[in-house]
Amino acid sequence: MRIRAVFAAGLLSLLLAETAAAQPSNLSASGLVSEPEGAQIVTDPARIPRQFREAPMLAERVRAGTLPPVEQRVPAEPLVLQPLREIGRYGGTWRGAFNGPGDGENGNRINASDMMMSWDMVGARQVPSVARAWEVSADGRRTTLHLRRGMRWSDGSPFTADDFVFWFEDLYQNRAIVRAPMPELQVDGKPGRVIKLDETTVAFEFDAPNFLVVEQLGAQAGLGGQSYRQSNGLTYGGYAPSAYLRQFLPKYSSEEEVNRRARAAGYENWVQYLHFIKDWQLNPALPTLGPWRTVSPINTPNWVMERNPYYWMVDTEGNQLPYIDRVSLSLAENMEVINLRAISGAFDYQARHLQLANLPVLLENRDRGNYRIDINLATYGADLALHLNTSYTADPEIGKWLSNVDFRRALSLGIDRDQLNETFWLGLGTPGSVVVAESSPENPGAEWRRRWATLDVARANQMLDSIGLSRKDSAGFRLRTDNGQRLVLEVLAVQALQPYPRQLEMIAQQLRRIGIFLDVKETERTLAYTRVQNNQHHIFPWSNSGSEKLFLVPAYVLAVDPINSANGPAYAEWFASNGARGRRPEDPMILRAQELYRSAASLPEEQRNAAAQEIWRIAVDQVWSIGVVGVSPGSFGVQLTSNRLVNVPRRSCIANHCRTPNSAYPQQWFFR
Amino acid sequence: MLAYCLRRLALALVTIWSISVLTFIIIQLPPGDFADAYIAQLSSSGSTVSLDEVASLREMYGLGQPMHVQYFKWLSRMVVGDFGYSMEWRRPVVDVIGDRLWLTLAISVAALIVTWGLALPIGIYSAVRQYSAGDYLFTLVGFIGLAVPNFLLALILMYLGYTMFGLSVGGLFSPEFEQAPWSWAKFLDLLTHMILPTIVLATAGTAYLIRIMRANLLDELRMPYVVTARAKGLPEWRVIMKYPVRVALNPFASSVGYIFPHIVSGSIIISLVLALPTVGPLLLRALVAQDMFLAGTIVLLLGVLTVIGTFVSDLLLMWIDPRIRFQIH
Missing domain, CATH: 3.10.105.10 (Dipeptide-binding Protein; Domain 3)
Known part of the structure; x- marks a missing residue:
């Protein structure tokens, strides 16, 4: 949310603008706009690593016996990522900014690889993410997803087709939780179905052709994954951690029991409590699929996320991703404070909330703040x-x-x-x-x-x-x-x-x-x-x-x-x-x-x-x-990257469906 | 005397109840509700919800119920100490405010101590040495302090603090201490961050109080009893401190009624500009987001503190000024 003292903000801009002289007259000559680039997904079986390595902080837990070894945590069919420039090193905290409890999208997007599919670096073609592969039947009535064998939630419980069926039957179709069906799961007013074909195969089926649902499974839409659509009181998403959430539903115990639990936790009824429990931004105990999971929730001055020990992506040498240990977003309710902190070098990567009007100041302070600035151009027609x-x-x-x-x-x-x-x-x-x-x-x-x-x-x-x-x-x-x-x-x-x-x-x-x-x-x-x-x-x-x-x-x-x-x-x-x-x-x-x-x-x-x-x-x-x-750098288009951070593409897709910065694969960024 | 206090107390309770009604009405006045604010906010962050999702939210928070039903629900819960659930922060209201209350108190009290510590002696000095070089200097500084808007001062000091002293921008803690448990280092970190807000908050208040103190004291110093005391050969500092200063303090005592709520809310604009985690921005944000229970509780808290503050200032005045004490009898 953008609350700001209008006068104050305007004044600061003036104050900053005074120091601004360098202004790129020609965009391409400025050296700020590069060609699109990015990490690549490896599908060649010969290049899939057989041995895995893990972050020191996890190795410690394995030695202490509180975590199974990495071979048991990574799926049998992991997503293999060829890092943009080089194989990374583990460690470090990515510092960024968020502007309040309403800014959940900030973290949702960092963790958006929990969608079934992602998009390539220009946002044109769908690439695998949670789903290893997918196909759409010739008549368009059935879209089948192939999941990764042995993939697990962040708490170690298995992630299977059952988690889709659980979401569909126990959450989505429960009218106490979701009042009405979502447009994405209907064609011509007729509801679609989610069907388990086997442990790792699940299908979305409709009575009429639906060629669109395959895109909606990997975008900013109702089926766009857990972090995006099961936070903030919403219950869409497409799948949910069944093993964990069952205990909070009346179906698996009784209405009295779940209500009693809810009241003990300070909520009016089980539905309200469930909305808290299934919200990854609020509940650190919730199993998730993203590279980082919340440890300090969004309604505190510092939203902190820590690596998911069961994350299912590895680099080409078998190092489990992500490289970065922690993401720490600090609260600043005033946009100008975010921009001022940015020029002081307080962030390692930030594009959200950086304002185009401040570009000259951001450029001028590059050396002092030890960061570089890249310009990304949006592809939508009108700011x-x-x-x-x-x-x-x-x-x-x-x-x-x-x-x-x-x-x-x-x-x-x-x-x-x-x-x-x-x-x-x-x-x-x-x-x-x-x-x-x-x-x-x-x-x-x-x-x-x-x-x-x-x-x-x-x-x-x-x-x-x-x-x-x-x-x-x-x-x-x-x-x-x-x-x-x-x-x-x-x-x-x-x-x-x-x-x-x-x-x-x-x-x-x-x-x-x-x-x-x-x-x-x-x-x-x-x-x-x-x-x-x-x-x-x-x-x-x-x-x-x-x-x-x-x-x-x-x-x-x-x-x-x-x-x-x-x-x-x-x-x-x-x-x-x-x-x-x-x-x-x-x-x-x-x-x-x-x-x-x-x-x-x-x-x-x-x-x-x-x-x-x-x-x-x-x-x-x-x-x-x-x-x-x-078609401007008006939103997400000004990208600040610390000079210490490696593998960050100079330009990637910043369209809505690419869920910036997910399309730049923050999992493979690392600190030199 | 006791009857007077009891009567005041009873009146205070009635006032607080009417504040609760008014608070609730005022919060409901703007069109739309939390769900509308939520839609608007999502759109600003590049996301959307469907009408059905919004309807679910409305139902969950009971926003569709008639206003009097919502009010009594609120009131009956509040009586047992449950102030409800903040829809935006998705936490109990008490926790949300509690987090910020202590830091707000710390800043406000520090600012108050600086304000009074500077304003009283300077005010007395300016009055006693009227038209001296020192008086002119303080008057000049005082007028500048009054005339410069606080937020501008905050911005300039923040910018200078960053460019000249490398102070971190905004907030009350450096990022590395934000999550850390309390320690000596964290306390020192807090202190360095508090310098700026304290200066900014204290400036305007100090200038204002110097002017009041000076004017009041000047009036008193011309009174015949002061002349008499001097003629009788009392030492100068005693002449001034014994009666005129005490009388001149009256406005300080009566301002307690306003200081109480101010200490808790902090200054909204300055807190926003300096990104301070105080109650002020919380209130503003709750009002914008139409976060009913949070906004309601803060407004009510401020109202109650005003009532208590007024009560306390009445007692203080009675204590300082015998004239008021005798009027009651």
């Missing part, structure tokens, strides 16, 4: 997108214009993206529409970056005149057609992700030239979200991070998610509830896009990419959301 509420009705006149495509296009043509890019992205972003980066197979073509996304004041004015907004007041602002008052568009600007309020003030100035009055309302985050969900906003600025995999995170492009689709929440509710609630869109283009999205699960990858391209063409042409600047 700042103005989501126009096409389903707005509270004020019919405003609603009429927001649902008028020429009005939306004119607004987009009135924005000077270059000025914003220079001011807020240090010129490192890409001005343009909301469309995903050209490198993605879902991108429909280079011309869509500029479509309706260049500055053309004359054309914008002419378009607005021709749709009937030709009358203006003495200050030059266009008038409403119903009562002759000034046409005022409200923007709910939240202080998060980007300095949205300041960015919007600049856009408001720019739109004066086309006679549009933009009223920037700086709004508290929760209030803004409540208004968006209730269909009460005109315009909501947010990024579309995640849309680089359109069918994994469609919410910021299409009106399909009632919580996050700010460009048409009432239509999204209609779509998500299958017409039970919300409102049916009149606009055939919205209906067409929703239909394309709905069909995606039944399409194999190639056809699915074609559908994505079609959706992007419609979305860019219809301007439901105005893209401003994106």
Whole structure:
């Protein structure tokens, strides 16, 4: 969570900016952007090590007799990783920052190798992680996962297909714990099943083709693993430690017994207690699959994780990973403190929470802080997108214009993206529409970056005149057609992700030239979200991070998610509830896009990419959301690495589904 | 006298009860609830939840119940010492506040001692030596102290502390001591980290108190009884300390009512800027996240301390100032 004294933060930025002189004028010439690189997974049987070695801290426990020897802890089929540069050395503590109990994603992502699959260094192809191999049946109805023989949870209990079935039957289908089925486990409203084929084989089965679930098993989705989806009161994830969790469920003892235990621990009932027990960020006793497990929980000033003695990855010489003993994240509730600590060399690796605006200062202090800075470019289209509420009705006149495509296009043509890019992205972003980066197979073509996304004041004015907004007041602002008052568009600007309020003030100035009055309302985050969900906003600025995999995170492009689709929440509710609630869109283009999205699960990858391209063409042409600047180092893009830390890729995939820094394999980082 | 105290005590209880009602209403006033705040927060960290997941959360925390039901649940638990469960920290409220209470007290009390230790002598000096070079100097410094916003001072000192003395930035412990059990080294580490916040917190308060002390004392020094005492040949320091200073202390005693809650909350902005693990930022965060029970308990605690502080300051005033004591009889 980002709480900060706004004044203080701004002032510090000023204070820091004063010392900043060095600014990279050309991104590629700066030497900060490298080619993607990363550790490689070894599948050649000849290179799979037969003998294993372990960290000194574990060897000590083996000698003391409190831990079985490493050969019994590593699975018979471990994941073998070829480190990026060299075989590492054991030891050390990775120091980083987190900003409070709400920042669980910080650790989830470090431990995200507990997903079934991961992604390669550019985020294009799925690679093995927990699952050794997988296959999708030709008809798309069954996705089979092959697990690793002899793999164990962090407490030493076996990890098998039973842990999937336990999660499915005892947690997910228990309506006291999970109220409703998740979208990922349904096709056409019909629920899917999780089936054990043998000890190490498990299948996800559906009544209709589902080619999408294989991607959802390795991404930021409902089936995205234990650390991501079984923390923070959530109970999705796909599997769970059955041997440990059984004792907390009424099915395996009795309702009274589990409730008694819960009350003894200070909880109202067993459900509340279970939400604590199965949360890896809170409960150090919980068995996990990630490289590190919590020893000091997230609700303390220092979130500390220690190596998982049963971790299932080894390097090419048979050293059990991870190399680093501990991860220690220190609490700083103020973002500026995190950035100031960063330049003082207090972190060994940090990308989360580092702000692009502080890049010059970070660069200047490289030698003193003994770290290097690398720039990663995101592949999603917009750090700042103005989501126009096409389903707005509270004020019919405003609603009429927001649902008028020429009005939306004119607004987009009135924005000077270059000025914003220079001011807020240090010129490192890409001005343009909301469309995903050209490198993605879902991108429909280079011309869509500029479509309706260049500055053309004359054309914008002419378009607005021709749709009937030709009358203006003495200050030059266009008038409403119903009562002759000034046409005022409200923007709910939240202080998060980007300095949205300041960015919007600049856009408001720019739109004066086309006679549009933009009223920037700086709004508290929760209030803004409540208004968006209730269909009460005109315009909501947010990024579309995640849309680089359109069918994994469609919410910021299409009106399909009632919580996050700010460009048409009432239509999204209609779509998500299958017409039970919300409102049916009149606009055939919205209906067409929703239909394309709905069909995606039944399409194999190639056809699915074609559908994505079609959706992007419609979305860019219809301007439901105005893209401003994106494909930038705006989030996770500024990466600080201590000079003592080896094997950290200079550039890796920072897309949402890659779960940064998981795609950089922190397991094989080590201290020289 | 006893009847007076009892009456005050009874009134205090009624006040505390109304504070609890008001607290609860105020916390419920902003639109949305913890679940909404949770959605917003997840989105900011690049993650999402489904509506059904949110509905499960709401049910788990009983957020859907009517307000009076929630209030009585809260009140009946509180009476037996259970202050509820912090939804954001996912721990009992008592533990969350307890962690930070002692550090907050340490900083606040240190700041208070510095404030009073500086303000009283300087205030007396400035009044007695009015318009001397020293008075002008302290007045100048005092006005600067009053005029400079605390958070700015905190930022500048933090920056200077880091660039010139290599002090670690923010927090109350160096990372290596954060988890360590208490030891002499950890205590020393805490002390070095406390210098900055103490200076910042004490500056504004000191400047303010110097001005009050000086003004009050000046009024008293012109009173005929002071002239008489001097004429009778009392030593100068005794003339000043015996009566005028005691009378001038009245405002100090009456400010106790506000100092109590302040000691517990610390300064929110300064704590945020300096990343101090005190109760202030906890309250702010609880309010933003709509973490009902945590915010409620802190606000209630502050209210109760104000009531107690006022009560104590009344007693103090009676003790210092005979005029008040005699009015009651």
